[in-house]
Amino acid sequence: MAHSRQIGIGIIGGGYMGKAHAVAMQAVGPVFDPKLRPRCEMIATTSAAGAADKARHFGFLRSTGDWRELVADPKVEAVVIASPQGTHQEIALAAFALGKPVFCEKPLGRNLAESRAMLAAAEASGVVHMTGFNYIRTPASQLARQIVAAGEIGEITYFRGEHTEDFLADPATPVSWRCHGRAHGAMGDLAPHMLNGALALAGPIHALIADIETVHRQRPGPDGPEEVTNDDQGHLLCRFESGAMGALHFSRVATGRKMGYAYEITGTKGAIRFDQEDQNALWLYQGSARADRQGFTKILTGPDHPDYLPFCQGPGHGTGYQDQIIIEARDFLHAIETGQPVWPTFADGMRVNQLVEAAFRSASGQCWIDVATV
């Protein structure tokens, strides 16, 4: 006897994240056995032929070259937006107008105004809305949140975080869409994951001062050298509402860094260190240890840690990038099933866009910005 109910899922985008969400929707049943089971109903990309090929590849029943058709289809009951940021607002508003729950990849909107409009539409619709900040869902980062929340490292005094990669470190790498538009630069595109992480781990940020720059101002284009119009790197100092200080660094030209989503949290009783390049480990320093045993200890994730066991019974065997997306799918489906909001909502996505906007204002005005005024 079937114990689960089905929901028709429509995914927009068949690239890097479209595939990740398609795999997650196929795998979430076997991994988590949710009460609400996804049915991979329809996928949309920019062409009918391309979408049909993705549907065959990813196991979707139907496909379309027009996202509007997907959103309007009665058998598509929830929408996953995995297309570039410039498309997010229009798709989300169309889905909410029809009362359909939406999962939207980060960054929520291209800018703060778009994110605010998306949040308003989400709240007016009364349906589930979720933003795709996946890195904070690793078992190790969930454990870090538990340790902080339990007060095990005491009061946080300092948060140091980064999201650094090197995919544009070589100035000979040709220009692409990533080199234009604020929403595609280091601050607009990479910073959101770590800004969300900082908020989740250390609480709201009330003020910041930022510096942002383009390191390689020209790159080869199809017709010769082309101007790069967005930023390669940036950093900011901030104050959390708790009083803690913070320093955050974002870069797509950080030579050697492949997935440098990393943080160190200093507390009055202990400290935590994490690096996504070693995502199955959390480093914990406990000030209560006897003097000759003090030091950062490597905790290798295993079945005793959040969301690890459904993937693997063996401690230390590890989870990976795709597993974060499966955890997101579980949480999205659970929220739809129960009608309960799921963190991070569009409000959390909007707050990240607010910090990005504050950073740009600070960098151009060379001054501290009170985030509440943005």
Ligand SMILES: NC(=O)c1ccc[n+]([C@@H]2O[C@H](COP(=O)([O-])OP(=O)(O)OC[C@H]3O[C@@H](n4cnc5c(N)ncnc54)[C@H](O)[C@@H]3O)[C@@H](O)[C@H]2O)c1
């Ligand atoms: N959470 C993460 O780890 C992560 C990683 C990478 C990208 N992203 C985000 O995911 C989103 C997609 O990025 P990506 O790397 O998958 O891009 P991509 O270029 O690999 O794929 C984009 C897909 O969207 C489709 N698309 C573009 N415009 C469309 C339209 N108007 N209608 C229908 N389909 C359309 C394209 O056909 C393509 O299949 C972006 O918002 C990006 O910031 C998130």
